[in-house]
Amino acid sequence: MIGHGFMGAAHSVGWRQAPAVFDLPADVEMTVVVGRNADAVAEAAAHWGWAESATDWREVVARDDIDIVDIVTPGDSHAEIAIAALEAGKHVLCEKPLANTVAEAEAMADAAGRARGRGQRAVVGFTYRRVPAVTFMRDLIAQGAIGTVQQVRAAYRQDWLVDPQMPLAWRLQKERAGSGALGDIGAHIIDMTQFVTGQSVAAVSGTVDTIVKERPLLGSGSGLAGTAAEGYGEVTVDDVAVFTGRLESGALASFEATRFATGRKNGLTIEVSGDQGALAFELEDLNTLQFYDRTAPGDRQGFTKILVTEGAHPYVSAWWPAGHMLGYEHGFVHQAKDLVEGIIAGTDPHPTFADGLGVQRVLAAVEESSANDSIWVRLDARATR
Secondary structure (H helix, E strand, O other), rough: EEOOOHHHHHHHHHHHHHHHOOOOOOOOOOOOOOOOOOOHHHHHHHHOOOOEEEOHHHHHHHHOOOEEEEEEOHHHHHHHHHHHHOOOEEEEEEEOOOOOOOHHHHHHHHHHHHHHHHOOOEEEEHHHHHHHHHHHHHHHHOOOOOOOEEEEEEEOOOOOOOOOOOOOOOHHHHHHHOOHHHHHHHHHHHHHHHHOOOEEEEEEEEEEEEEOOOOEEEEEEOOEEEEEEEEEEEOOOOOEEEEEEEEEEOOOOEEEEEEEOOOOOEEEEEEEEEEOOOEEHHHHHHOOOEEEEOOOOHOOEEEEOEOOOOOOOOOOHHHHOOOOOOOOHHHHHHHHHHHHHHHHHHOOOOEEEHHHHHHHHHHHHHHHHHOOOOOOOOOOOOOOO
């Protein structure tokens, strides 16, 4: 695993727990974790159960005893590491968004396509797909439970940047992160919309904005928290992104990604309305799914709460008895499971690098629209960046 911050911790839990919970077709060894600071990465290795630590990812990628490379670094290094790993014959898991630009994502998808011919697998870490309720939502829509999809409303709201004295972390620098709320959390709701509906976003019209344009320089940081140093620096990414999309069927979708939603900590919501019913999911209540059946008798209609903890629900049978809750970390366990099973079976776990490229194109189209008075931008007609 290359990188060991917030996402490194989550991925480590996934790799550690998957072999213990699921009957995987191959053994998983957490061989080495890589970071820039020797002391910090050694501490991370000891804490999360990695056998070794290292500071040179190129040496690690070239090692014969490494089969899978898991990339949890900031977006500015995704393309270089992923392409090198694929060319070295490794399977790759890369955190989302896939890259910082469409051109980088295209190069990564091309490399993954070549590697696929050699039997390698490449997956993007849109982990919320693997929350059982989200996967079940996808299954119900595919089965026709809500009829024809007519509208989607998706939002991801956080508030960790409301304080203007929050330091200038790497997620606020375009050269490191690519974009702000749009790419960091907006990518999740784009992917989730496409995943549960089975449709691509075909066109967008949107606006992005930076609310606090200058912040204290970062002294030290961990996860989403940090302490300030002397001086100030410019925020070069968006704080808020609001956009409208058309799915390939013509259905309308609305999206909001913000890190300025005061009081909202990790509020991802999605509601899909069809001509025969509706489904709604909320990440902060991730074990449940709301289902409205318009075909039921009028005096019995209303949203029904489905507790997605039964053994018949996706992924759940390996865990606890019905009604015993799962949490945030379980998606990362399911991600590790799906990747290992795909590698051994010779099949492509989702989402592929091609899927990640598709999301990257939507992100770029939203930025293009915002820069041009929110004009509609069609995904099949825009120039690659």
